[in-house]
Amino acid sequence: MIYKRIRDLREDNDMTQAQVGEKINVPQRTYAYYETGERMIPPHVLWALADLYDVSIDYLLGRTDDKKR
Secondary structure: OOOHHHHHHHHHOOOOHHHHHHHHOOOHHHHHHHHHOOOOOOHHHHHHHHHHHOOOHHHHOOOOOOOOO
């Protein structure tokens, strides 16, 4: 699964992969794997990303187009 929305949100917020990784406490390389779908995103990272971008986890996963939590 490719997590296109996490890349789009990162770019919309003018952040690098390294900056997002630092904010959610994962190495840049690991975060890059999440964006490309080479690794599944664990629940605790999904929560951190949802908090960072103030969106729902369902939005991150593409299950809804509604960003609201």
